[in-house]
Structure formats: structure tokens, C-alpha cells
Amino acid sequence: MVSQLEATGIDSSCPPTYNIEGLVQVFTSPHRSFFTSVIAQALRIAGQGTPVLVVQFLKGGIGQGHEHPVRLGQHLDWIRCDLPRYIDTPELDESESKSLMQLWQYTQDVVSEGKYSLVVLDELSLAINFGLIPQAEVLAFLKRRPSHVDIILTGPQMPQALLDVADQITEIRRSHQP
Numbered sequence: 754m755v756s757q758l759e760a761t762g763i764d765s766s767c768p769p770t771y772n773i774e775g776l777v778q779v780f781t782s783p784h785r786s787f788f789t790s791v792i793a794q795a796l797r798i799a800g801q802g803t804p805v806l807v808v809q810f811l812k813g814g815i816g817q818g819h820e821h822p823v824r825l826g827q828h829l830d831w832i833r834c835d836l837p838r839y840i841d842t843p844e845l846d847e848s849e850s851k852s853l854m855q856l857w858q859y860t861q862d863v864v865s866e867g868k869y870s871l872v873v874l875d876e877l878s879l880a881i882n883f884g885l886i887p888q889a890e891v892l893a894f895l896k897r898r899p900s901h902v903d904i905i906l907t908g909p910q911m912p913q914a915l916l917d918v919a920d921q922i923t924e925i926r927r928s929h930q931p
Contacts, residue, residue: 773901774900775870775898775901775902775903776903776904776920776921777895777903777906777918777920778903778906778919778920778921778923779906779911779915779916779919779921779922780906780907780923781878781908781909781910781911781922781923781924781925782926783909784909784925787907787925790925791873791905791907792873794905795829795871795873795905796826798870798871799826799827799871802827802828803828803870804828804829804830804868804870804871805828805829805830805869805872805873806829806830806832806860806863806864806869806872807830807831807832807872807873807875808832808833808856808860808872808874808875809831809832809833809875809876810834810853810856810874810875810876810885810886811834811840811841811876811879811880812833812840812875812876830869832856832859834849834856835852835855835856836849836853840853840880840883840885843883843885845885853885853886857886857890864894864898864899864902864904865897865898865899867899867902870901870902870903871903871905872903872904872905873905874905874906874907875907875908876907876908877891877906877907877908878906878909878911878912878915879910881912881915882910882912888915891915892914892915892918895915895918896918906919
């Protein structure tokens, strides 16, 4: 048997008297397959009713693009480039470059609108290291984002400038135990 407690009347029209600052978190590893822990965090937060956006800059293959987000539950949107392949090289043709830039611009726009409280930018370090997204633009984006928005950056070989502005850095290493 489950008992239901009556909730006290809370006036939700009164905003808090303090600001909650969003964090910049970095998850990095020289190895692949650590995205599971990041997406688990995003799903957990979305499950609590917080709007979450997951952006995978270098993934493609499903004809998605920012116009057709995958919606996981009510509060998590997942978008990728509208590309037929996974980007694993800095050499892109014109349509691939255009798709990536559209996704980057869309990401900047929705973050500045404050639509999402958590934004995951997957493999952003690779996009920067390939020279596909300018590091200076990413730093300016992080600086001008609404103060309540949490940003998670993922990828191997995270540029030092991004590590320098991060509030939290998680480096994932493999154990060498047999």
C-alpha cells in the first residue's frame, strides 16, 4: 500500500531570490565509448522535467538534421548533422560543411534563447581539432550563453582553452587491472 502525502501549497509564481549558475563540464578520454555515462546523465535530468538538448556534431547517417530531432521522453531532444556518414576527417565537401555549420548555428541560437537548461555538445573537441568549428567561436558561445544553462563538452584531446574555462573536468581512463 502506498500512502499519498498532501503537498503544501507553494506559490510557484514567486521566482527564487537567487540565480543558479550553469556549469561548463568537460568529459574527455583518449578512448571511445564513454558517451554512455554522459547520455545517462542527460536522460536522468530530462526525466526530472528539465529540458535537455544533445547535439552530435560528427554523427550522421540517419538523415536527421536539426529540423528532425529525435525526442526521448518529453524533455530530451537529440540532434545530429544531416549527413549520410560519420565525419572522421577534416576534409568535407561543400554540403557536409554546410550541414555542420547549420547545426552549429542552430545550437548557438537555441542556447541563447534559453530553451534548454542542459546542452550536451558531443565530440566538439574533434570538430575543433579538425578545424571545422573555430575554437574562438566556441569560447565566445560559452561566455555569452544564458547564465543558468549547463553545458557538457565531450571528446578526446579537449583543447586547453576549453579546459581552462571548464568548471568541472572528468577524464575517463581505462583500468589496467586484468
